[in-house]
Structures are given as C-alpha cells and as structure tokens.
Amino acid sequence: MKLKRKDLLGIEELDRSEIEQILSTAESFKEVSAREIKKVPTLRGKTVINLFYEPSTRTRTSFEIAAKRMSADAVNISVSTSSVTKGETLKDTAKNLEAMRPDCIVVRHSSSGTPQMLSKYVACSVVNAGDGAHEHPSQALLDMLTVKEKKGRIEGLKISIIGDITHSRVARSNIYGFTKLGAEVTVCGPPTMIPPGIEKLGCSVTTDMNDAIRGADVVMMLRIQMERQKESLFPSVREYSRLYGLDDARLNGAKNDVIILHPGPINRGVEISSEVADGPYSLILDQVTNGVAVRMAIFYMLLGGTREESHK
Amino acid sequence: MPWRDPLKTRVVMDEMAIERAIARIAHEILERNKGTDRLVLLGIPTRGYHLALRLQKKIEEIEKATVPAGAVDATLYRDDLGIKKTQPSLKKMEIPISIDGKVIVMVDDVLYTGRTIRAAMNALMDFGRPLAIKLAVLVDRGHRELPIKADYIGKNLPTSAKEGVKLHLKEVDGVNEVVVTEED
Amino acid sequence: MTRLVIKGGRLVDPSVNIDGLFNIYIMGGRVGTIKPADRDTTELVEGAPGLEVIDATGLLVAPGMIDAHTHLREPGFEYKETIKTGTQAASAGGFTSVLCMANTNPVNDNESVTRYILDKAKAEGTASVHPIGAVTVGQKGERLTEFGELKAAGCVALSDDGVPITDGTVMRRALEYSKIFGMPVVSHAEDPRLAGAGVMNEGAVSTRLGLKGIPNAAEDAMVARDLSLAELTGGRLHIAHVSTKGAVELIRSAKARGVNVTAEATPHHLTLTDEAVSGYSTFTKMNPPLRAQEDVDALRAGLKDGTIDCIATDHAPQSTIEKDIEFDKASNGIVGLETAFSLAYGLVEDGILTLHDIIRALTINPSKAFSLNKGSLRVGSQADIAIIDLSKTWTVDPKKLKSKSKNTPYAAKTLKGVVVKTVVNGIVVYDGAK
Numbered sequence: 001m002k003l004k005r006k007d008l009l010g011i012e013e014l015d016r017s018e019i020e021q022i023l024s025t026a027e028s029f030k031e032v033s034a035r036e037i038k039k040v041p042t043l044r045g046k047t048v049i050n051l052f053y054e055p056s057t058r059t060r061t062s063f064e065i066a067a068k069r070m071s072a073d074a075v076n077i078s079v080s081t082s083s084v085t086k087g088e089t090l091k092d093t094a095k096n097l098e099a100m101r102p103d104c105i106v107v108r109h110s111s112s113g114t115p116q117m118l119s120k121y122v123a124c125s126v127v128n129a130g131d132g133a134h135e136h137p138s139q140a141l142l143d144m145l146t147v148k149e150k151k152g153r154i155e156g157l158k159i160s161i162i163g164d165i166t167h168s169r170v171a172r173s174n175i176y177g178f179t180k181l182g183a184e185v186t187v188c189g190p191p192t193m194i195p196p197g198i199e200k201l202g203c204s205v206t207t208d209m210n211d212a213i214r215g216a217d218v219v220m221m222l223r224i225q226m227e228r229q230k231e232s233l234f235p236s237v238r239e240y241s242r243l244y245g246l247d248d249a250r251l252n253g254a255k256n257d258v259i260i261l262h263p264g265p266i267n268r269g270v271e272i273s274s275e276v277a278d279g280p281y282s283l284i285l286d287q288v289t290n291g292v293a294v295r296m297a298i299f300y301m302l303l304g305g306t307r308e309e310s311h312k
Numbered sequence: 313m314p315w316r317d318p319l320k321t322r323v324v325m326d327e328m329a330i331e332r333a334i335a336r337i338a339h340e341i342l343e344r345n346k347g348t349d350r351l352v353l354l355g356i357p358t359r360g361y362h363l364a365l366r367l368q369k370k371i372e373e374i375e376k377a378t379v380p381a382g383a384v385d386a387t388l389y390r391d392d393l394g395i396k397k398t399q400p401s402l403k404k405m406e407i408p409i410s411i412d413g414k415v416i417v418m419v420d421d422v423l424y425t426g427r428t429i430r431a432a433m434n435a436l437m438d439f440g441r442p443l444a445i446k447l448a449v450l451v452d453r454g455h456r457e458l459p460i461k462a463d464y465i466g467k468n469l470p471t472s473a474k475e476g477v478k479l480h481l482k483e484v485d486g487v488n489e490v491v492v493t494e495e496d
Numbered sequence: 497m498t499r500l501v502i503k504g505g506r507l508v509d510p511s512v513n514i515d516g517l518f519n520i521y522i523m524g525g526r527v528g529t530i531k532p533a534d535r536d537t538t539e540l541v542e543g544a545p546g547l548e549v550i551d552a553t554g555l556l557v558a559p560g561m562i563d564a565h566t567h568l569r570e571p572g573f574e575y576k577e578t579i580k581t582g583t584q585a586a587s588a589g590g591f592t593s594v595l596c597m598a599n600t601n602p603v604n605d606n607e608s609v610t611r612y613i614l615d616k617a618k619a620e621g622t623a624s625v626h627p628i629g630a631v632t633v634g635q636k637g638e639r640l641t642e643f644g645e646l647k648a649a650g651c652v653a654l655s656d657d658g659v660p661i662t663d664g665t666v667m668r669r670a671l672e673y674s675k676i677f678g679m680p681v682v683s684h685a686e687d688p689r690l691a692g693a694g695v696m697n698e699g700a701v702s703t704r705l706g707l708k709g710i711p712n713a714a715e716d717a718m719v720a721r722d723l724s725l726a727e728l729t730g731g732r733l734h735i736a737h738v739s740t741k742g743a744v745e746l747i748r749s750a751k752a753r754g755v756n757v758t759a760e761a762t763p764h765h766l767t768l769t770d771e772a773v774s775g776y777s778t779f780t781k782m783n784p785p786l787r788a789q790e791d792v793d794a795l796r797a798g799l800k801d802g803t804i805d806c807i808a809t810d811h812a813p814q815s816t817i818e819k820d821i822e823f824d825k826a827s828n829g830i831v832g833l834e835t836a837f838s839l840a841y842g843l844v845e846d847g848i849l850t851l852h853d854i855i856r857a858l859t860i861n862p863s864k865a866f867s868l869n870k871g872s873l874r875v876g877s878q879a880d881i882a883i884i885d886l887s888k889t890w891t892v893d894p895k896k897l898k899s900k901s902k903n904t905p906y907a908a909k910t911l912k913g914v915v916v917k918t919v920v921n922g923i924v925v926y927d928g929a930k
Contacts, residue, residue, distance in 0.1 A: 040388035041434070112776070112823065113776030196699055196709070301399065
C-alpha cells in the first residue's frame with residue numbers, strides 16, 4: 001500500500017481508490033492517538049519540514065503532531081512572505097532546503113500553485129498544506145473521514161458548502177473529494193463569491209441558502225474573510241450574516257440528522273452562530289481530531305518504504 | 313480455497329491436526345499459568361488473531377472462564393518499512409483491557425525469523441507493562457534471526473529457507489490446513 | 497561593391513502579390529533585379545570577388561519580418577536582454593526590423609534615450625531598431641512627452657505599453673496631438689481596475705487553479721474607449737496584443753466605420769489557451785493573459801479577414817529572478833522573436849491561415865501601420881530578407897535561444913519552419929548553418 005505518487009498536491013489528482021486507502025489508513029491511525037503512549041516508531045529517522053509562508057497555528061500544529069507521533073523529526077519554518085530575501089527565487093529556497101536532505105516538505109503558501117512548483121524543484125515528497133485559493137487536500141480528507149465516520153458512508157450523500165467559494169481552497173478540495181466518492185455537492189454563496197465555471201469541478205450552484213440547507217446531509221460552512229468587504233464582495237458583515245449565516249432558525253429547514261462542519265477558525269456570529277457551532281450537530285472538534293490521523297496516514301503512505309523511481 | 317500447484321505443495325497439518333494442536337496449547341497454557349488468572353490472549357493479525365480467538369474458545373470449553381482476547385498489530389513497528397517498496401496495510405489493533413501486570417500470550421501462525429514477534433513486543437510495550445509475555449505459535453519452522461523462542465508450539469517443522477509455510481484458516485481462507493510450498 | 501544573389505527560392509511577397517521561383521540580385525544593400533528562375537540566363541562567375549551566391553532552391557524567400565512589438569530592455573534591464581542579444585534573437589527568427597517599447601529605465605520619453613538606443617543598435621545590432629517613444633512622461637499617464645522631439649530623434653510611434661493610460665483625456669490628447677507627426681499611438685488596452693490583481697484569464701481554468709482572473713471585459717472596455725477616442729479625434733490608433741473576441745469584434749466594426757485603427761495579435765495568443773497555465777508554469781503568465789479557445793478562434797478569424805493587421809511578438813525577456821518564483825508574484829511576458837514565424841506557420845500547416853496571410857501580417861502590414869517603407873522586395877527596396885526552410889522542423893531548446901532570457905512556454909515543442917538565413921541591407925546577419 002503506497003500512493004502512486006511522491007507528493008500530495010491536491011485531491012484533483014487522486015482517484016477514488018487512493019482516497020479510500022488514505023481514509024482507511026487514517027482510521028487505523030486514530031487508534032494510535034487514543035493510546036496513552038501516542039507514538040509509534042514507524043518514521044524514525046525521517047525528517048519533515050513544515051514550510052509555512054502563511055500563518056496557521058492549527059494546520060501546522062496538526063502536521064507537526066502527526067509527524068512526531070510517527071517518530072519523524074519535524075522542523076517548522078515560518079516565513080512571512082514579506083521577509084523573503086529579495087533576489088532569492090522560490091527555486092533557490094527549494095534547493096537550499098533540499099540540501100538539508102528532508103524526506104518531506106509540508107508547504108502552506110498564499111500563492112496558488114506554489115507546492116506544484118516546489119515539487120518540481122525537489123526530490124523529496126511535497127505535501128500541500130493549502131495553496132492560495134487552489135487546494136487543501138489534507139483538510140478535505142479529514143472532512144471526508146469525519147463524514148464517513150458519522151454517516152457510515154459518503155456515496156449518495158448531499159453535501160452543501162456555503163460561503164466564499166471563490167477564495168476557498170477547502171471548497172475546491174472538498175468538491176473533488178466528495179464527488180469522487182459519489183456524493184452530490186452544492187456550493188452556495190453570493191454571486192460575487194461564486195467563481196466562473198465552478199460547476200465544471202462537478203458541483204451544482206445556488207445563491208439561496210435555504211436551497212442549500214434543505215435536504216443536505218452535511219453542511220460545511222466556510223470562514224468569511226472580513227477584508228473581502230473592501231473588495232465589494234459583500235456590503236457588510238451584518239447583511240452577509242443575515243443572508244448566509246447559519247443559526248438555529250436556518251437549521252430548522254435541515255434534515256434531522258444533518259451534520260455541520262467548519263474548517264476553522266470560526267467567526268462566531270458571522271457565518272455560524274455560537275449555538276450551532278457548539279450544538280449537537282456540529283462536528284467541528286471531531287474534524288480537528290481526525291486531522292491528525294489523516295496527516296499521519298499521509299506521512300505513512302508517502303514516506304514509508306524506499307523510493308525506487310528516481311526524481312529529477 | 314486458495315489455488316496451489318499440487319506438485320509443489322504438501323499439506324503438513326490438516327483440520328484435525330490443527331484442532332488437536334490448539335487443544336494441546338490451550339491445556340499447556342492453563343497448566344503452566346495455573347488457570348486463567350491474569351491471562352490475556354493477543355493474536356498477531358490476520359491469522360494469529362483468529363488463532364487467539366480459537367484458543368479463547370477452547371479455554372472457555374475447558375475452564376468455563378473467558379480470557380480476554382485481542383489483536384496486536386506490529387506493522388508500525390516493523391524494521392523493514394524503509395526497505396520494502398510498498399508499505400504493508402495497517403491491521404487490527406485491539407487491546408481489550410489494560411495489560412499492566414498481565415500475562416500476555418501472543419499468538420501467531422508461523423514462527424520464522426522472529427522479527428514480527430520483536431515488532432509485536434515493542435508495540436505491546438507502548439500499551440503498558442505486562443508481568444510476562446509468552447509466545448504461542450501453531451508452527452515453528454526454524455531459521456530464527458533474533459534470539460526469540462516460542463513457549464507453546466503446535467508443531468515443529470524443519471524447513472529449508474526456499475520453502476514457504478502457510479496456515480490457512482476457515483475464517484480467512486475457507487479451509488483449515490498448514491501447507492509447505494516449494495518456492496521457485 | 498558587394499553583390500548578393502539569392503537563387504531559385506520561392507519568393508513570396510504579399511506587397512506585390514508575388515509567389516514564384518525567382519532569382520534576386522542585390523547590390524548596395526538594395527534589391528537590384530528580380531528574374532524568374534527558369535528564364536534567368538545571367539552567368540555568374542563563381543568565386544568572383546565580392547560576389548555571394550545563396551542557393552535557395554526549395555526554400556522560402558520572403559521580405560525580412562518586422563516585429564511591431566519588442567521589449568529590448570536596454571537601457572536599464574540589461575540582465576534580461578540587451579540591444580545586441582535582442583536583435584540577435586530577431587535575426588535568428590527571420591526578423592530584420594524590430595519596434596522596441598519605451599518601458600526601459602530610464603523610460604524612452606526623450607530624445608537622449610531614443611538616441612542611445614539607436615546608437616547602440618547601430619553599433620551592436622543585427623537588425624534595424626525602430627524605437628517607440630512613451631506617450632506620457634515616465635509612462636505615468638499624466639503629461640504628454642514631446643512627440644516632435646521623439647519623432648526627430650527617430651521614434652516611429654508612441655506607447656506607454658505595459659501601463660494602460662487610464663485617463664481618457666490624456667489618451668484623447670495623445671491621439672489628437674500625434675496627428676501633427678503622423679505617429680500612431682499604440683494602446684495597451686486594459687482597464688487596470690477591472691484586471692485587478694488578476695494573473696491569468698478569468699474563467700473555468702482560473703477557478704480550477706485558484707488563481708485570480710482577468711476578465712475579457714478589462715480589455716474590451718478599454719478597446720471600446722480607445723476606438724471611440726480615435727473616432728472622435730481622427731487620430732491614428734494601433735491596438736497592441738489583442739487577446740479577446742470582444743476586442744476583435746469592436747475593432748472590426750470600427751474599421752468598417754472608417755476609424756483609423758490597426759491592430760496586432762501575438763503568436764502565443766494565436767496558438768495557446770488558458771489551459772496552458774494548468775501546470776503553473778510562470779512561462780504561461782503574460783499580459784494580456786492567454787484566453788479561451790473562442791478568443792483564439794476570433795483572433796485567427798480577425799487575422800484572416802484583415803481586422804488584425806499584424807502578428808507581433810510582444811517579446812518580453814524576463815530573468816529567473818522574475819520567473820522562478822510563485823505564479824502570482826512572477827513578472828509577465830515571454831520571449832517570442834525566435835518562435836514567432838514557426839508558430840504562425842503552424843497555423844498555415846493546420847489550414848487556418850495561408851502562407852500569404854502570415855507573411856503579410858509579419859512584413860508589409862506592420863510596415864504600413866508604422867510607415868516604415870519596408871516589408872517588401874520590390875525593385876529598389878531595402879534588401880531585408882528572410883530565407884526559411886518550410887519543410888524542416890526544429891525543437892525549441894531554451895538554452896540555444898539567442899535571447900538572453902529563456903522564458904518560453906514552447907520548450908521541447910517541435911515546430912515546423914526553420915529560418916536558414918536572414919539578410920539585412922544585403923548582408924547576411926544570421927546563418928542557421930553556423
């Protein structure tokens with residue numbers, strides 16, 4: 001069992017059986033995290049570099065814990081993009097890191113496509129921890145794991161993703177992932193935040209939140225960036241919240257066994273009310289727990305074993 | 313039933329032989345442990361786990377007491393993860409109760425190099441501090457690479473390194489037998 | 497006096513509607529006589545001093561190509577390209593004249609910069625260089641430059657290329673004032689607010705890649721404004737690097753109304769769509785961005801029916817510092833001089849355009865649009881000639897490009913049509929065999 005690739009750059013490139021393999025491996029790793037001694041020697045001697053160009057305590061910590069529970073050495077490098085040495089190209093950075101012989105680079109970057117570029121420059125594995133508005137594969141995998149655990153299946157479920165679709169890598173990865181596993185995905189948000197041609201990714205589109213909630217098995221709320229107001233994408237937080245916020249009243253229109261996901265961090269009272277976030281339908285904390293297991297599975301499947309094929 | 317080349321395969325234990333071996337091991341365990349006190353059976357998946365369940369059942373028949381049984385997956389502790397081309401799939405890990413102060417009988421189908429047992433012992437240690445770890449195997453085929461010795465043995469089977477020894481169980485393979493295959 | 501004879505080639509010269517086998521006799525840098533190859537009884541003494549004979553049997557002989565849109569980067573950005581390497585790239589691509597844009601450092605907004613460029617070109621260049629002066633001082637879009645001085649110094653047109661002129665009144669005045677000098681104003685037609693922080697075409701591909709898009713409307717709106725202003729003023733407008741279907745339609749209808757406008761399209765906008773961006777190669781990042789297939793089709797149709805006059809490269813050398821970085825931080829542009837003809841010829845091979853269509857768009861049309869009096873091989877004209885083997889293919893190897901920069905999206909692509917020799921002023925400046 002091994003991924004057919006050296007890198008995990010996105011869900012778009014994975015096929016159904018690969019996704020299922022990662023999810024079932026992750027289920028096994030959940031057991032490790034439940035132990036008293038939450039550490040296995042599997043990746044002893046392997047080095048993982050967490051290269052974060054964008055601040056993200058949650059994702060970085062999750063990857064770090066995952067690596068450490070596998071006995072890999074994890075090193076965190078936080079780079080504020082503004083402080084990147086002028087005159088040094090991304091290629092230079094990549095080559096310098098590679099010279100330290102890591103086995104895996106986990107990269108988060110505000111520019112879409114950066115993990116793809118990085119993967120061409122280095123021979124070690126590259127894991128995309130979120131690139132711009134492109135993909136966030138580990139988040140989608142943990143979302144799928146959470147839904148699969150709760151619902152027992154993914155095939156045939158109705159998933160609604162609500163919020164700023166244009167700028168959301170979580171939305172894109174989840175559209176790919178859930179549709180590949182046989183679910184129906186609907187995205188919902190104001191027309192200013194629905195990017196052109198999104199339906200080509202395999203989802204349907206609505207701008208009416210009631211439509212999106214009615215009949216949905218899973219409602220995934222996306223974080224709204226306040227600064228989007230300045231770009232005229234929505235006139236005010238108040239109006240956004242009124243049209244696309246999830247509260248108990250809205251939830252009345254949902255199925256009785258609906259589950260609520262949110263990639264976090266949440267804006268309480270903006271896209272999701274506190275009573276919903278902390279309520280019985282919310283699986284927000286399960287998502288966080290599953291995040292570690294999914295990332296352990298990713299490391300196991302990318303880093304265990306010898307690498308036969310040579311990379312440029 | 314698994315396909316096999318009849319010219320290169322011979323059955324060394326049939327259903328009855330396996331049944332008798334399990335019964336004998338059950339008796340030996342009870343005898344040496346002086347009953348079921350503090351006993352836990354942990355099988356190494358896949359077939360070792362099913363053997364552990366059979367032993368549990370046998371002990372129940374003899375002693376009218378249920379010994380906790382579970383699975384200990386050694387995969388994450390293997391020493392060949394960096395050598396093999398692909399990783400083995402993760403298997404069942406099921407430790408039914410705290411193992412602190414318990415007498416653990418690890419159960420496996422075929423004892424060969426001893427490496428799996430080493431990995432399984434390491435895995436066990438991450439779950440607590442057993443009073444003792446014992447090892448029960450259905451077949452000991454020799455060729456040890458580590459200083460490991462079984463406490464309970466169904467059958468000693470001298471083999472050449474070129475041969476393969478396989479246990480087939482009804483629960484997994486649809487048939488109960490131990491076969492030796494000549495490998496090319 | 498040196499003489500050059502090009503024998504037996506297929507002469508294609510759309511300026512005089514010639515297509516046939518001819519021998520061309522060149523003296524003193526000009527076309528002397530042209531004789532049908534099968535009826536030419538002139539006896540040449542082999543090895544006569546000063547006589548050079550090129551056997552062009554089986555080859556295409558065309559007027560030297562003119563690139564209406566080149567960035568030579570000198571002065572200021574010599575690490576990307578110099579006048580020397582840029583003109584060498586031009587020669588290798590069969591171009592004998594290039595019009596170079598004003599976005600140098602300092603900006604070519606006064607005669608001293610223009611003269612510097614021309615002096616350098618004279619000393620080191622292998623192609624004729626025709627500078628385009630800036631429309632506004634420092635390309636700031638505010639104050640007009642001294643068009644008269646720029647013209648006197650040798651500029652053939654005016655453009656703030658790279659920076660759209662957002663103030664409509666400034667554009668209006670430029671179109672009005674340039675009429676004194678008969679100089680076209682070349683518009684980089686883009687509404688920068690609509691383009692926003694976009695880095696590629698807006699559409700399904702930008703959505704998939706999570707990259708910010710530039711809508712077609714950013715170009716269409718500005719083209720519409722500029723056409724209105726050209727109509728209002730009667731000024732001479734040239735639209736640079738047209739990339740959208742809407743812009744083609746706007747230009748077509750403006751031309752039908754008699755608006756004094758010409759337009760160009762680049763080989764990359766004629767051959768690639770935004771799908772090329774899929775691997776995040778920064779060599780597919782340019783402005784305007786690669787568009788959708790329907791835009792590519794519209795450009796091709798526009799070239800066919802004369803709405804688009806010229807094929808121009810927008811040769812934009814960038815070094816690794818600008819390109820080996822994150823996609824949305826990388827600079828725009830690709831090198832184009834050395835691949836332009838082969839890419840255009842690919843459209844001929846595919847049955848989309850004729851050989852005459854593309855040679856016209858690369859020779860006589862840019863000459864007319866910028867009043868260069870070139871792009872033709874009629875008797876007495878300057879002997880600028882491209883000799884090309886249409887039967888041969890070549891594989892683009894960035895390392896072998898003459899340009900100082902290697903930012904081409906066509907690396908490893910096999911293209912048809914190999915430039916064999918390039919002649920400027922009767923002198924061979926490029927020989928593919930060497």
